[in-house]
Amino acid sequence: MKISVLGAGGWGTTLAILLHYNGHKVTLWEYQKSYARELNKKRINKDYLPGIKIPDEIIITPDLDESADDKNLIVLAVPSQFLRKVVKKINYSSIRDAVLVSVSKGIEKDSLMTMSQMLLDVQSSMSENQIGVISGPSHAEEVSHRTPTAVVAASVDVEASKTIQAAFVTSYFRVYSSTDILGVELGGAFKNIIAIGAGIIDGAGFGDNTKAAIMTRGVAEISRLGLAMGARPETFAGLSGMGDLIVTCMSKHSRNRYVGEQIGKGKKLNAVIKSMEQVAEGVDTTRSAKKLAEKFDVETPITNQVYKILYEEKDPIKATTDLMTRDMKTE
Missing domain, CATH: 3.40.50.720 (NAD(P)-binding Rossmann-like Domain)
Known part of the structure; x- marks a missing residue:
């Protein structure tokens, strides 16, 4: 070819x-x-x-x-x-x-x-x-x-x-x-938001328990939004959903995790972006996902907190506490 x-x-x-x-x-x-x-x-x-x-x-x-x-x-x-x-x-x-x-x-x-x-x-x-x-x-x-x-x-x-x-x-x-082209694309895009969150967890010094919680609840969150937009649920349990989320949240190669980690250590978003040679897609995707969640009336608490950290300079520790003290839910 x-x-x-x-x-x-x-x-x-x-x-x-x-x-x-x-x-x-x-x-x-x-x-x-x-x-x-x-x-x-x-x-x-x-x-x-x-x-x-x-x-x-x-x-x-x-x-x-x-x-x-x-x-x-x-x-x-x-x-x-x-x-x-x-x-x-x-x-x-x-x-x-x-x-x-x-x-x-x-x-x-x-x-x-x-x-x-x-x-x-x-x-x-x-x-x-x-x-x-x-x-x-x-x-x-x-x-x-x-x-x-x-x-x-x-x-x-x-x-x-x-x-x-x-x-x-x-x-x-x-x-x-x-x-399911829509589901494959949404999983690949939205997992970058969760990866920024996972990086913030790393940078702020939280442990494996916290990171596992963010990753697992992150899959649930992006699945909810994806389904509301017309994607198939099984796609988010596959390579373009859970698979991509795991590697992006855990890998030393992940630009999105790196952005979160630096912010978790106290650096400003603009300074982190300027220091990077390549693009961290999740920074812009966080804003887009927040708008899509509002459009489709889907609850996305992790995305909302990542947005506030990135764009409103909310303290990462306070954001984590706010996630942990939300109203009690069934899984």
Whole structure:
């Protein structure tokens, strides 16, 4: 297959390499011309994936038209808040026969759309059968070293999900298929909020009991919101829900957990974000999820407290106490 990966961050680069070794003809798009030149010259993504060689056969270009034209599959590895701007620049005539696959985990902050919804909004001539996503517990740092990993490829169209599945599956990257694209996307986006909460727990010096409570009740919370929005309940117990939440709450590679940890130690959100080279999607997603919970009239106490810590500078200890002293409930 002819496949293009848009976005040469850590995840985009990792997937481009994986797809190349799976026998596909791969193009990797990097929007900065100077960095694209450096990637072509050195064949190492020193900023986002140091130590991993990019095969010479992968075409690296800053030309978006060249990247999108005449491809079977286009993988969108651009951060969620920038993806609309990129997709708007692509001519429909170039992608009329392609399947678009989002690997970004977020909710667009102004429209409150998932990435697949946004793609259909921008490229309105495309069919929803041409849109898919990949999500699950899959840090680029580990996949790039061929650590055994399992994810989900989802599309409303069974054949599209199987096409994506077949393109990506390897001996170390197992891909399941699903038709619950909404649930897969919501699980991947909302778990970042819980990961920020778990990081706050770490930074504030609470223990494993507290973190386990946040994670478990976090799954219940994102499931409630997802079901109200039309997703299937079993999706949140799978790789794109519980699986992704576990790895994002526990891993040293998790940017969202790191943000929470630094805030739990007393640092300010703006200072933490400025110190990071990559995007922590959960910061914007927290605001979006709060709005969605209000829209669908769903109780989301953890999201509400994370929002207050991030945007209203509420003391993390006070936020934890407020969660613990809510009205008694059945589980």
